[in-house]
């Protein structure tokens with residue numbers, strides 16, 4: 001979906017620009033990156049303000065259409081603005097979290113770089129001259145622990161350094177390594193999330209932002225369908241099977257099944273969870289009625 005790409009692109013661009021600044025020798029890196037990250041944050045906030053209402057209204061309209069087709073009638077009004085606004089605010093909180101995660105990494109990285117006499121960029125020349133000595137001093141045990149985040153880059157950089165050493169001039173090596181660093185900057189796991197079980201999971205910016213956008217869009221759609229059902233006092237919903245199976249398997253008991261929103265139904269179990277059940281969940285829902293279910297069964301039998 002376009003809007004998911006759009007959200008992710010804000011951060012892919014930011015990441016590229018951060019890398020350019022981070023691996024340059026110019027002063028005031030942290031300040032420049034901070035300003036860039038704030039601009040990205042504003043863009044991401046605007047994204048939420050734009051797409052949350054669009055997705056909500058679209059899904060609500062679709063649900064209304066289906067209910068009309070099932071000959072149901074709208075019975076009351078619910079304040080949807082409030083629901084939309086509160087979800088926009090939740091996304092804005094996540095955006096702030098992304099911003100903080102990036103800045104934490106950047107500042108830590110700059111600090112490490114300073115501590116190790118210009119860990120990556122400034123030492124490319126020294127490394128070139130005395131690779132073994134440089135490796136020993138920079139990658140001493142104490143530093144090693146601290147450069148966790150930068151280490152992946154460093155490993156690639158040293159390997160590439162050796163690789164290029166025989167055939168290229170020093171200037172060419174420097175340029176190539178810088179290019180490589182900028183490109184490989186995307187592999188860094190900026191985002192650390194504590195899961196419900198207390199484990200820490202790390203995500204690349206691209207993975208995380210795509211996941212966030214997709215999950216939020218799915219959430220807001222399902223929320224719109226639920227609210228529409230409440231407005232029409234329609235109790236039954238079907239959890240759509242989705243195009244693929246969710247890898248975690250926790251959705252298997254819901255996919256393709258009919259549920260009662262209120263729990264008043266004697267035939268169908270209450271829907272006691274909120275979809276999406278987990279990040280990247282493929283399941284949405286759709287309103288249905290006894291009549292609708294009967295019609296579906298007939299169609300299937302025919």
Ligand SMILES: [Zn+2]
Nearest residue numbers: 246251281282
């Ligand atoms: Zn799922």
